[in-house]
Structures are given as structure tokens and as C-alpha cells.
Amino acid sequence: MKIRDILNARKVTFSCELFPPKAGADLSEAEKVIHGIAQLKPDFISVTYGAGGSTSKRTVEIASKIQNTYHIPALAHLTCVSSSREEIAQQLQKMKECGIENVLALRGDIPQDCQFPSPGHYRYASELIRDIRKQGDFCIGAACYPDGHVECEHKEEDIEHLKEKVENGCDFLTTQMFFDNNVFFSFLYRIMAKNIRVPVIAGVMPVTNARQIKRSCELSGTALPPRFKAIADKFSDDPRAMKQAGIAYATEQIIDLIANGVNHIHLYTMNRPEIAARIMENLSDILR
Numbered sequence: 001m002k003i004r005d006i007l008n009a010r011k012v013t014f015s016c017e018l019f020p021p022k023a024g025a026d027l028s029e030a031e032k033v034i035h036g037i038a039q040l041k042p043d044f045i046s047v048t049y050g051a052g053g054s055t056s057k058r059t060v061e062i063a064s065k066i067q068n069t070y071h072i073p074a075l076a077h078l079t080c081v082s083s084s085r086e087e088i089a090q091q092l093q094k095m096k097e098c099g100i101e102n103v104l105a106l107r108g109d110i111p112q113d114c115q116f117p118s119p120g121h122y123r124y125a126s127e128l129i130r131d132i133r134k135q136g137d138f139c140i141g142a143a144c145y146p147d148g149h150v151e152c153e154h155k156e157e158d159i160e161h162l163k164e165k166v167e168n169g170c171d172f173l174t175t176q177m178f179f180d181n182n183v184f185f186s187f188l189y190r191i192m193a194k195n196i197r198v199p200v201i202a203g204v205m206p207v208t209n210a211r212q213i214k215r216s217c218e219l220s221g222t223a224l225p226p227r228f229k230a231i232a233d234k235f236s237d238d239p240r241a242m243k244q245a246g247i248a249y250a251t252e253q254i255i256d257l258i259a260n261g262v263n264h265i266h267l268y269t270m271n272r273p274e275i276a277a278r279i280m281e282n283l284s285d286i287l288r
């Protein structure tokens with residue numbers, strides 16, 4: 001089933017993300033993760049594509065498994081920065097053969113020590129989206145950044161580039177993690193003002209390792225509000241307390257989003273279904 005139809009048909013949707021194991025790694029751990037996430041009955045499950053294509057071979061394999069074994073629609077991520085146009089065309093062909101209808105079209109982070117753009121490669125996700133549109137009947141998602149993408153100095157320009165992705169055929173957007181809902185609400189106003197009207201899925205990250213998240217927020221330019229910083233500073237040395245606080249923070253964030261009319265929530269589950277399960281339990285009457 002196409003994700004755009006799910007987003008249009010359901011009042012509130014809830015989806016999860018998982019990342020595939022590295023090439024050559026045992027699949028049994030991954031199978032446990034898929035099973036755990038599938039038990040939560042999300043509306044769809046997205047499967048990441050390793051940076052630099054490192055776990056790329058596994059993305060379609062895992063996405064097919066989710067669809068064929070658990071009958072849950074899968075969203076296969078696809079990045080283009082480290083692949084030639086021919087390699088991308090092959091990946092899309094493979095997706096078609098495996099019945100994958102939903103693709104999250106991304107550029108990917110630019111690898112260090114690499115000439116960018118490489119000759120014959122895509123430069124931006126918008127170019128990839130235009131080609132995917134020509135290559136089959138896919139439902140296409142793209143990434144967006146409420147705090148602005150780290151490479152783009154001006155948020156308004158970033159939104160102009162986002163508009164190109166939508167004009168080139170993207171059906172929905174999923175946000176980078178954010179920890180301040182007001183940043184997200186203001187982003188929604190700004191994209192509406194630019195006439196970007198596709199559904200936006202809010203990406204929520206339950207934080208269980210505060211140090212790791214502070215580092216990745218620094219790298220990605222995601223702002224950490226004082227309330228979040230206080231929690232991280234207080235509990236980062238106590239993993240059990242941090243886990244509990246992270247689950248509570250994500251739960252509150254989602255309740256506030258839904259209360260303010262945001263209908264599509266995506267949980268960055270980080271392959272920890274037990275954390276997603278606790279959040280779902282907290283929301284059981286809200287998501288019913």
C-alpha cells in the first residue's frame with residue numbers, strides 16, 4: 001500500500017524506523033527487532049540506507065521481509081550521493097521486483113575526502129526524486145529539517161530547496177528529529193507560506209543516550225531546548241533514569257503534537273522496540 005494513501009485515509013498515523021545490520025552480519029538479531037516493531041502494529045516501517053551505501057544491500061531485503069512476513073507497508077530509504085545513476089536505477093528495479101512501492105529519496109551526507117558531486121552522480125535529492133518519478137509508480141517521500149539543514153546557511157533558502165523536491169514529485173515529507181515542538185510549528189507555518197502542501201510526518205527521537213544525542217545534534221544543527229538540556233545534564237550518568245526520562249519526554253512531545261493537530265508521527269526507534277512499546281503504552285488511549 002502506498003504511504004500517501006495511508007496518510008490521507010487515517011486521522012492519526014504512527015510509524016517506526018529501523019536500520020539494517022551491516023553486510024555479513026547475522027540476520028537473527030535484525031529479525032528480533034523487526035518482530036518487536038511489527039508487534040506494535042505501526043502504519044508503516046521505514047528502513048534506513050547505510051551512510052555511503054554501507055548497508056544498502058540489506059535495505060530492500062529487510063523492507064521486503066516486513067511486507068511479506070508481517071504485511072506492514074515498508075518505506076525503503078535510498079541515498080544517491082555515493083551511487084552512480086546506473087546503480088540507483090538498478091536499486092529501483094530491485095525494489096519494483098520485490099514489491100516495494102514506497103521510497104524515501106535522499107541525497108545522503110557527503111562523505112569526507114570525496115569529490116562532490118562525483119561525475120555521473122546526483123547532486124541533490126530533488127534530482128533523484130525527478131528520476132524516481134520517471135522510473136515507476138512509486139510513492140516518494142523526502143527529508144525536511146525544522147531547524148534548517150546544516151549545510152544551508154539560510155532557512156528560507158533551505159525551504160526553497162524543499163519546494164523543489166515537492167515540485168519534482170515528492171508525496172510526503174518526514175522531519176529530522178526535533179526536541180522543541182515550537183520549532184516544528186513555526187516550520188509548518190513557513191512551508192505553508194511557500195505553498196508546500198504535502199503531508200509532513202513529525203520525526204520524534206526518544207533519547208536514551210544523552211551524550212550521543214548532544215553530539216549528533218551538534219553535527220546536524222538540531223537545537224536542544226533548555227528543558228531537554230536540564231534533563232540530559234541531570235540523568236546522562238544514570239542510564240535507567242535517562243531511559244525513563246527520554247521515554248517521558250518523547251511521550252509528552254507526541255501528546256503536544258497531536259493536541260495541536262499534527263496527525264502523523266514517526267518514531268526513530270533506533271532498533272529498540274522495547275522503548276517504542278513503552279511510548280505506545282503511554283499513548284494507548286490517545287492513538288486508539
Ligand code: FAD
Nearest residue numbers: 048049051077106107108109124125143149151152161176
Ligand atoms: P537535499 O534535499 O539534497 O539537501 C541537501 C542540502 O543541499 C541542503 O542544505 C539543501 O538546502 C541544499 N540544496 C538542495 N537543493 C539545492 C540547490 N538546488 N541548490 C543549492 N543547494 C541545494 N542518511 C542516510 O545516509 N541514510 C538514511 O537512511 C537517511 N535517512 C534519513 C531520514 C530522514 C527522515 C532524514 C531527515 C534524514 C535522513 N538521512 C539519511 C540524512 C540525510 O541523508 C542528510 O541529512 C543529508 O545531508 C541531506 O539529505 P537530503 O535528502 O535532505 O538532501
